[in-house]
Amino acid sequence: MGIPLVMADRNDMWGGRFAAGPDAIMEATNASIGFDRRLAPQDIAGSKAHAAMLAAQDILSDSDAAAIREGLDTILSEIEGGGFEFRIDLEDIHMNVEARLKALIGEPAGRLHTARSRNDQVATDFRLWVRDQIDVAVEGLAALQRALLDQAEAGADWVMPGFTHLQTAQPVTWGHHMMAYVEMFGRDAGRFRDARARMNESPLGAAALAGTSFPIDREATAQALGFDRPCANSLDAVSDRDFALEFLSAASICAMHLSRLAEELVIWASAQFRFVTLSDRFSTGSSIMPQKKNPDAAELIRAKIGRILGATVALFTVMKGLPLAYSKDMQEDKEQVFDAADALALSLAAMTGMVADMAANRDALRAAAGSGFSTATDLADWLVREAGLPFREAHHVTGALVAKAEVKGCDLADLTLDEMQAAHPGITEGVRDVLGVDNSVASRTSYGGTAPVRVREQVARWRAALV
Numbered sequence: 260m261g262i263p264l265v266m267a268d269r270n271d272m273w274g275g276r277f278a279a280g281p282d283a284i285m286e287a288t289n290a291s292i293g294f295d296r297r298l299a300p301q302d303i304a305g306s307k308a309h310a311a312m313l314a315a316q317d318i319l320s321d322s323d324a325a326a327i328r329e330g331l332d333t334i335l336s337e338i339e340g341g342g343f344e345f346r347i348d349l350e351d352i353h354m355n356v357e358a359r360l361k362a363l364i365g366e367p368a369g370r371l372h373t374a375r376s377r378n379d380q381v382a383t384d385f386r387l388w389v390r391d392q393i394d395v396a397v398e399g400l401a402a403l404q405r406a407l408l409d410q411a412e413a414g415a416d417w418v419m420p421g422f423t424h425l426q427t428a429q430p431v432t433w434g435h436h437m438m439a440y441v442e443m444f445g446r447d448a449g450r451f452r453d454a455r456a457r458m459n460e461s462p463l464g465a466a467a468l469a470g471t472s473f474p475i476d477r478e479a480t481a482q483a484l485g486f487d488r489p490c491a492n493s494l495d496a497v498s499d500r501d502f503a504l505e506f507l508s509a510a511s512i513c514a515m516h517l518s519r520l521a522e523e524l525v526i527w528a529s530a531q532f533r534f535v536t537l538s539d540r541f542s543t544g545s546s547i548m549p550q551k552k553n554p555d556a557a558e559l560i561r562a563k564i565g566r567i568l569g570a571t572v573a574l575f576t577v578m579k580g581l582p583l584a585y586s587k588d589m590q591e592d593k594e595q596v597f598d599a600a601d602a603l604a605l606s607l608a609a610m611t612g613m614v615a616d617m618a619a620n621r622d623a624l625r626a627a628a629g630s631g632f633s634t635a636t637d638l639a640d641w642l643v644r645e646a647g648l649p650f651r652e653a654h655h656v657t658g659a660l661v662a663k664a665e666v667k668g669c670d671l672a673d674l675t676l677d678e679m680q681a682a683h684p685g686i687t688e689g690v691r692d693v694l695g696v697d698n699s700v701a702s703r704t705s706y707g708g709t710a711p712v713r714v715r716e717q718v719a720r721w722r723a724a725l726v
Contacts, residue, residue, distance in 0.1 A: 290347045294594050298352050299338045301387035303331045305380060305463060306356070308483035310371055312476050318374065323367040330364040331356070352384070353377050374473040375466055378497040378585045382462035385593065387484065389506050392600040393455045396510070399607035400448045401725050404441050406614040408725075411437035412718045416711035418696045419534070419624035420633055429636050430628045430696040433619055434714035441721055443516045450509040458502030461486035465496035468584035498584045500574065503596050507571040510603045514564040517606050521561040524613065528554045533623045538616035541609065556613055560606045567602055570595035628696045632661050632671055637693040637702070646685035656683045670694075 307328055314324035334356055337343040349355045354377075361368035414433030421431035461481035464471065470493040477489035490496035527534035541556040573595045577588055635657050642653035659682045664671050672694040679686040692698055704710040707717075 291351045291590050291593070292345050292347055292349065292355055294597060295352045295381075296338075296345055296355070297597055298381075298384040298388055298593075299356070300335065301384040301391075302352050302356055302380070303335045304387065304484060305383045305480075306371060307331055308480045309375055309463060311483065312479045313370075313373060315479065316474055316476055318473055318475070319370055323370055326364045326367045327360065327371050330360045330368065333363060334359050351377070351381070353380050374471040374475050375463065376468075376497075378467050379462045379465040379493075382465070382497050382499070383484070385500075385596075386458060386460075386462065386486075386502055389502055389596065389600075390455060390459065390485075392604075393451045393506060395600075395604055396451050396513070396607070397448050399604060399611070400444045400451075400513070403607055403611040403614065404444050404448075404721065404725060406611050407437045407441045407444075408718055408721055410434075410614060410617075410619070411441065411714060414619055414621070415714040415718070416697075416700075417619065417621050417624055418628040418700055420627045420630065421709070427627075427630055427633050430633050430699045431709040432700050432711060432714055433621075433624060434711065434718070435700075435709035438714060438717050438721075440516070440520055441717075443519075444513070445721070445724075447509065447513040447516060450512065451506075454502065454505035454509055456487075458505065459485075459487045460490045460496075461488070462490050462496035462499075465490060465493035468494055468497055494584050498581070500578055500589065500592050503592055504571070504574055504578070507567070507574060507596060507599055510599050511564070511568045511571045514567040514603060514606065517610055518561045518564045520610065520614075521557040524557040524617070525554050525561070528552075528557075532627075533620050534627070535620060536618045537613060538618075540616060541613045556609050560610055563602045563606045567599045570599035625696070629670060632664065634671060634694050634696065634699050635661055637699045638671060638690065641690050641693045642683065642685070645687070645689065646683065648683070648685070 310319060310324045310327040310331075313319035314321050319327075334343065337359075343359070345355055346358070349358050357368060357371065360371065411434040414437070417433040418430050419433050419436065420427045421429050421436070461477065461484060463480045463484070464475050464477035481487070481489045490499070524535065524537065526532055528537050537552075537554055537557070539552075542552045542554055574592055577591050581588055638660065639650065639653040639657040642648045642656060643650050646653075648656065660671060660674060660679060663678060663682070664674055667674070672691060676686070676688060679690065693702065700709050701711065704713060707713065
């Protein structure tokens, strides 16, 4: 993190309950400042809101509130400037800030903790931090979607093979394939927004677990911190980590989608496919093979799901057996969330860069689009429409023609009319209108289909939605 942790002989913040300082092993086990110092901006924001509310309720004098506010601003500047000393003996970000505040302003610092506990304090800080990360994720997803929309619009009528089982299935358009990921990442953004709306309640004022006898105004602190309302139950407020689990769950699904796209980019960039060329900015070379251009960024994104899903499982495991209200186990709620949020933000940024920079090889896409008898379904549909065959019979006739073309080593369109009519006499020259890949994709005009006109409609819809 760049700022050293400072050791001290004992923890004075505990007061008179304990005569001796903690054993070094216990101190190291108990301390969380090595990672929870990331909560410093949220911790200071929560303390400023709490102090302002205490003053408004005549629990704290205006002069003490002003001193606290100025002291907290000074501390935030020290932290942001890299000059703050984080002490491991003070355990966590809350006590580190409070100790520094006492050194700066003296006695008024001791009044800040009136009517709150570290339990509601950390729950508030963590919610604020996760809420910020949700906003980062939604913004990152929107940027990725815009990059995909640019690709989709440019290639709305570029034909390429659509796959099932990674085998050629039917022709689709490049734009249609890009829009599939726009939809996926749109659902991801929706999940993050849903989680944000549900978690946007303030634990501050729940105190240790039972609330407080001081005449506090929880609505005021909730409003000051951008929450919709206070949490309605003090036990639940300090016990709840659903907001972190929902963030991780949404992040895991999003990372899975990123991994699927990354896998396709790895395949498409290979010499065997040549569907796309990735920019040098997101590729690396080989130390021994000079011809190599490796899609390392895509491969690393593909692997990030392991870290993010692992974090999700880890936090579920921490929380699954905990009784109400707070248990020290919950100190283990943050590191995995921090790591997952970092991995997700980096993956989104890297994928956005790759998608924006990549160049689709239109000729290679088109050449592959007609391979593997990709218009066989169009032939079967034509037999239903024009020859009046039941679909199952049309499927059988088409299969026989595919087998014949395989034996000849040609495509369906290269079969003679006599060869086709040997499979079914109702086939006419009109069938050739549906055997071309361009005709195939143009005919798929159902809502959500691959026809260029439908792709462009969906691009316009999403551009309007992402404004």
